[in-house]
Amino acid sequence: MNNTAPFHGEPRPHAAEWFLALPDSVAGCEILAVLPPTACRVDHPSGRPWLIGHWDVRDLRVASAGRVRIAVLGACAAEVAALERTAARIHDVTDLAAAFARIPGSFHLLASVDGTTHVQGTLSGERRVFCATIAGVTVAADRADVLATLTGARLDEGLLAARLLLLGDTLPSITTSHSLWQGVAAIASDSYLRVAPSGHGSVGTRWTPPDADLGLDEGALVLRQALDAAVTARRSSGRVLGSDLSGGLDSTSLCYLAAAGGRPLTTFTSDTGDPRDDDPMWADLAAEGIPHVQRLVVSASELPLHYTGITGPAEPLDEPHPDIVDQAAERAVAALLRERGVELRLKGEGGDELLGDSESYLPGLVRRRPLLALSHLRAFRAFGRWSWRTTVRALRPPDPRELLQRSARCLRAGLVDTRDLPRDDRAPVAASLPAWVTPRTVELVRSRMLRAADEFRVLSRDAAQDELLRGAVETGQKIRRAAQFAASIGLPVSNPFLDDAVLEACLAVRPEERAHPWRYKPLLTAAMRGVVPPRSLARVSKPDGTSLVLRGIRENREELVALCEDSRLARLGLIDAGALRTACSTSLWTSEDVPVALSDTFACERWLRDLEELRSPQERIPAHPPRLARGPHQAQDGDVDHAHAAT
Template identity: 40%
Template structure:
C-alpha cells in the first residue's frame, strides 16, 4: 500500500484521527479534510486515518484487506512491517506484528473492516475516543475530538488537576474534556464496522521474580534497543548530561549507537550542588562529545515566560518553571546541529519501585519487610501506627478509593506512609469546598465501578502507576518541546523498558539505603563507576523561589482574575496569599505548581480556543492513497 506521504507534504502539525469502516465516517472525514494533509483508506476505500504527520514518524503497510500503521519511534522498517502484515488475519491479533519491537508508538490496524488501536503502556502516546455523528471515533489528541464534539472542559476534571501528588488509577489518565474519554494505558480499542467499540488489555505485567543481576541484564538490553531504535550512526543528537544516572546512561548508550552528541549540563546555584562535577566525570569517558554548560544565572529565570500565552495541550501541565530556560537551551542545541533530543525523564519512576512493595513482601518475607519498612519510615518520617495500619490493610482498590474520597483534605497534614494503592491525595489550602466535593465524587464514582487493579498486588500496581505518571509528563514534555523546535525522546518510558524493570524482585530494587540499584547494575561497565556510585540528587529550589518572587505583580493579577476562582474551584484570598508568599508553603512546590499549571492552561485556552494543529489547508487538500497492495 502506498503511503500518503508519497503524494503530499506534511504541514508540520502532528495529529491523527482513526475512523471505523462505516459509511457515516465519510461525513466525519469530510469535516476534517480541509485541515488534514493525509488520508489513508480502509481496504473498502472508506477513510481510516485522517490527519497530519511527518513521513518519518509514521510507517504504514498493507496487503489485501490488511492496513497497518505504526506512529512514533519504532525499530521496525517499512519493509519489515509489510512482511509482518502479510501474516495478519484478524485485527485482534495486531500485537503479533510488533512482538519484540523496540520503541514508543501507537499501533493502528484495519483488517477486513475491524479496527484495532492502542497507545503506549506509559501513556506518553495516548488515545482518546468520543461518539461523533453516531460512530466511535479515536484520536491521538483530545482537543481534536473536543473540537469535533464542540464541548468544553469538565469542571470536576479541572478540580482533579489540583490534586497532589497525583490522581490514582483509574482516574489518572482521564480526559479533562466533556464527552472525550481516554483509553487507559495497556488497553486497546476495537472499533467494529457498525460504529460500536470495545476495549481489551493488550499488556499484562510480568512476574516480578528475577534476581537483580538477571533483571539488570534485561533492562540493559531493553534500554540499548530503545536508544538504537531512535539513533542512527552519524546523527547529531542533543542529550541531557545532568550528572544524574538516568540521563548519563542514555548518553553512553547513544554514543555506543554512533550518535554525535551535543550535551547539556545546567549548573544550579545551591551550595554543594554536585551535578556539574558528575557531568564532567562522565564526559571524560565520552570522546568527541560537544559539551554545552549553562550556569543558571546565564539563563532566563524560572517562570520568566509565565505571562506568555500559547496554544495549550490536551490538558494542564506542571511543566512551567523552566520553559524560558529550555528555549535558550534548545536554541543552542539546534545551532550545533541537533535535530532531536534524548532525555532521561522517567528514569526515577521506572527503575525504582515505590514503597508499596512492602505490602506483598510482608506476607512473603515478613522479617525482610519489617527491616525495609523501618528504613522507609526513617527516611520519610512515617508515623508508626499509620504505617502498621497500611501494611496490614487488605482493602481492595475500590474500597481504598472510597476511603480516599472520605478523607480528602488539605495539604500540609504531615508525612504519611506511602504503601497504599497509590500515594494519599490532598488538595491545596486554597481549593474550595466545591472543588473538594467534585473530586470526592469522582473518587466515589470510580470506586462504585469496581475497578480491576492493573497488577496482581498493590506494589506492582503502584509501580506501574508511577511509571504512567512519568508517561503523562513525558507526553507534556514532548508536546512542548516539539513546539519549541526540538522534539524530545524519553526511552525510559518505552513499553519494553518498563516491562524489563518490572521483572526484578521489588525488594532488591526498592530499598531506600541503595540508590537505583537496578539501573546501576544494568549500566555497570557502560557508565563510569563514580557516576553509578552517586547517591545524591540536586535541585533548583533557589531558582524556583527567586523566579516566582520576580513574578509577584503578574501572580497578583492572576489571583484577582483567576480562572480557577471563576469556576468556583479556588478561594481568591487564599490563592493570592500563596502566590505572593511561596516560601511559606508547607507542602512544597508541587501544590502551587499544579494550580499554576491549571490556571495557565485555562488562560491559554481563552486566548487559543481553536486548536492550532487543526489549521486549514486551503491550497493543499488532503491526499488519499490507493488501497492497492504493494
C-alpha cells in the same frame, strides 16, 4: 517517504501534532470533509480515509499486505520492509498484539484489517488513545481536545478541579483515567480500541504483567538490551540525537548508550549554582568517558526564571501542564540545542518510577521469604527512622479504595504543613487542596475522589508491580504533556525509560532485587556495568530545584498577580482570585507545598486562557462542525464498550 499507502497533504512538522483514526465507512468520508485541507492522510486499503492529522513524516511508517494495512506513529525500530512481512502474517485483528509485542520503541500502533480498525498506545500512557462518537461512529485520536473540538464537547469542571488536588504518595492518581472533556473516553493504557466497519467501538485488554521471577543478573541483561533497543529506535528516524546529562544514573545511562560506537552526541547540563546541587560535578565526571561529546552547560542565571512569560499565550496542549511555568527556560534550551544541530532530545524521565527505592514489596516478601523480609525491614527502619506504627503500615498497607474514601471525607480547603507533624503522621495526610479554592471545588473534588474509589482498578495482583505500573502511568501522563509542549517549540523530546519493553524488563525482576534498601537503583546499576564507568554508577544523591522555583515566584509576582485578574478559574467558580492573589504576594506560606499548588493552579489558568486564544481557524479543527453530531444514544464517556476505557 517510504509509505506503501496513499499519503496526502503537506504536514507541519511540530506545532499542534495530532491524528484521528476514522472507521472504514461512509461516515469517515463525511468527517474528513470538515477537517483542515492541509492535514496529512493515510487511507484504508479500501481507499476510504483512515488516518488524518499533523505529524512529522519521519515518525510514520506504513506497510500493506492485501486487505491489511499497518501504521506505526512514533519511535519504532522496525523498518518498512519488516512491517510488510508482519502485515503479511496478519489474518485477523487478534493477531496484532502478539505480532508487535517485541518491537522496540514508543509508538501508536494502528491497523486496518478487513475493514476493522485497531488502535493502541503505550503501557505508560505516554502515547494515549481517546475516542468519541461522531456522526454515529467511533473515532479515535491521540488528543482528547481534537475530539472535543469536533464534537463541541463541554469541559468536565470536576476533573479540572481535581487538577488542583495535591496527593500524597499513598494515594493513586484520580486524573489519569478520564479525559477533561465530557463525551470523550480515555482508553486504558494496557488496552486497545477496535472499531468495526459498522462504526461500533469496543475495548479489550492487550497486555498482562509478566511474572516477576528473574534474578538481578538475568534481569540486568534484559534491561540493558531493552534500553539499548529503545535508544536505537530513536535513532532510526534519522534525527540527530541530543541528551540531557544531569549526572544522575538515568540520564548518564542514556548518554552512554546514545554515544556507543563512537557516535557524536550533544549533551545538555544545567548548573543551578546552588552549592548543595552536585549535578554539575557528576555530569563532568560522566562526560569524561564519552569520546565525541559536544557539551552544552548552561548556568541557571543565564536562563529565564520560573514563571517568566507566563502571561503570554502558548500553544494549547491537550490538558494543563504544570511545567508550563518553566516554558521560557525550555524555549531557550531548545533554541540552544537546535543551534548545535540536535533534532531529538532524550530525557531520563521515568527512571525513578521504574527503578527507584520502594518498600511496597515487603508484604509479598514476608510470605515468600520471611527471614530476608525481616532483614530488609530492619534496613528500611534504620534508614527511614521508622516507628513501629510506620513499620506496621509498610507490612499492612491500607487499601487504596478505603484511603481514597477516607481522604475524600476529610478533604477541605487549606494545605497541611507536614513540617509541623510528627514523622509518623505525615503519610496519612494523603490529600489536600490549596486555601484559594472555593467550597464548590472541595465538593467537586470530593465527588471525584469517591468516584475514583468506586472505579479503582488493580493493575497487577502483585503489590510491587501495581505500584510500579501506577507510577509509570502517572509519569507517562506528565511526559505526554511535556512532549506536546516540546514539539510545539520545535524540538521533540523522547523518554526511552517508559518504552513498553523497558517497563516489562523491570517488572520481570523480583522486586526485592529491583529495589533494595542498601543499594541505589541496583537493577540499573547492574544493567549498565561495562557500559557506564564505575565511578558514575556509584552516585546515590539526587538534588531538587526548590530554590529556583521560589526565586521565580519572587521575581515574577507581578505576572502571577496579573493572571489573577479576570481569572478563568474564578469565572468557573473554582478559586477565589483574591485569595490566590494574596498567596502570590507573600512568601509566608503555611505549607511547603504552596509552590507546587501554585504551579498546578497557574497551569490550569494558563490552559483555559490558551483555549480561548486559539490561532487562525486553518490551524485548528473547526469548533462546531454543523454536519457532525454525537449519536443520540452516546454514553457519558463515548459510544463504546469501555469496560477498560480507564486506567
